[in-house]
Amino acid sequence: MSSLVNKGELKQRNGQIASYLIIGAVVIAVMMVFGILMLLAQGGMLNLSAANFYQFLTIHGTGMIGAAAFAAAGVMWYFLRDYVQLSKKIFTWNLVLFLIGVVMVIIGVFSFEYASSWTFLYPLPALSANAWGTVGALLYLVGMLVLGVGFLLLYIDTGRAIIKKYGSLGKGLGWDVISGKKAEKDAPPPTVVASTMVTIVNVTALTAGATVLIMNIINVVNPAFTFDPLLAKNLTYAFGHIFANSIIYMGVIVVYEILPRYTNRPWKSNRIFLIAWTMSTTFTLLIYTHHMLMDSVMPKWMLIMGQALSYANGLPVLVITAYGALMIVYKSGIKWDMASGLAFISMFGWTVGVVPAIVDATIVVNHVMHNTKWVPGHFHMYMGLGAVAMLFAFMYYLAKVDSNLETTILDKIALIVYTLAIISVSGQFLVSGAISTPRRWATHFPEWMGPALFGGIAGVFMFLATVIFIVHFISYIQVRGTSTGSDFDDKKVA
């Protein structure tokens, strides 16, 4: 489709996309530094005050999720615009609101010592035991709300555009094909299906998030206004779980789009594929209760559902998406480069991260592993080696198709180092979880320190590799639009 767009317009559009990606990638790199510092402190190598540690914890979680979601939204927008008419204004507004929100959050955390962690569980923002005040809490909570409004606008726009082109969000998910009313050959492409799924789940997530943020804001301003802590927890995890997981569902679009170009093999929607994405849509909305398995006051059926549907949610990725990626690469004669390599690694990261996630969603296991470091173990694997690798894959892909910039041996070394480092970081978290180390502890007992120290050192290598990825992307930004030919996409990668 790129060939239908004139080169000047393409350059301008890619400029916006590049802004999303560079902001996202730089924030992710900076957040890695906070992660390293926390691990080194837990490993006994660095002396951090509790206040600093928990501020770092708060900014690390908020920044990682926010930046990865932001960059992933850029990836989704880049590919989705080829199928539906998206609003450039809304895309720009999201960027502006994101920056405003980020500044507010940073000031709240570092100038006003706000440290509720990114889950801001009610009533912690208002009841800090005098660690932070009203201003810090308001800056953080309102900043998050501003960020959320930007994302909400973006997803309302993607929903509008999909409905306009395909008739409804149901048709965007291909329900008319599933029901047999429409032929498989007319099914919406994978990018549209994934974008529809993300639109549905994230509008829901952001509405839940905005609700609990507003209730927290009122509570901070007027402590006499209280609300049900269990309802607040449900809303918080509904928001947090769905929004965080949507990053991978946006990121996977890059895999759907580029692996077929690299292998010259089609990756089209068929009935099974569409059913899998409808399953993902439904389960992603429902399984947040696996974060509340240790709240026995929850209705028991919701907790059992949390386990059963978490298992079921593994099926679409294990049976359809990962399997599809393996099939398309198998004996394809693919030309490996940074983009295709990272895209394939990202599918590995996602798939392998599903395993400890499913294990933890088992109620009897969760009883002894919830809120241990097992939890960051699995999500660092499928976010760090999965979702974030997808973002880096896109960065290299964009640089390749939109410029004449070549990669060097340094980039390839960075790919290997990044992969090994994030496996090490995730692995040390899993080992820590297996020996019952609690997560979110500023200090560790001596027997818990070893893995944390190892993770901190591995994190340094991961950061260095990320810097190399970013340097390559900045080099691309400086020369972007220098690629020859208007249909360069397919020629260059084939």
Add this chain to the structure above:
Amino acid sequence: MIQTVAWIVSLIFMLFITIVFGVVVLKSKEKRDYDPIKKKWYKARSFYGTTLVVFFLVITIYTLRELPYNQPVYGEGKDPTIVDVEALQFGWNFSETEFKVGEPIEFHVTSADVNHGFGIYDEDRNLLAQTQAMPEYTNKVYVTFDEPGTYDILCLEYCGLAHHLMIQSIEVTE
């Protein structure tokens, strides 16, 4: 111990996935027509998918047989000891902290302020059981200690700057 089982099971499946991805990478440089590959591996997928569904169903049913939410069936004349626990920034209020081996105990856990986590650790720092400590709600943990010793209660939900200092010891004797 459940943690060890979880770790070994995870390692086995993660290793299997690694091998599969590795083999595909090794075979990726060969070039073959896609249609026969699709035909063969779609067929294999039906088997693989069905196996996975059956496997998940079996594991689900097996692991849901006994849930930590269910009150144990106590023997006649063996009423449990009810222990009221209140978490607060940054400490614990226990109605009782000394217990006997074999004594069935129900910890009724709540919070006076924010969310906390109630995690019971043995002397080797293995997590034995946990629940959330929530304001306005009472969660229950059912425990019978098999070994004498000093057990620590650690906060497992981030609750503020002294979260990691919320440690309370309880004693279990013969």
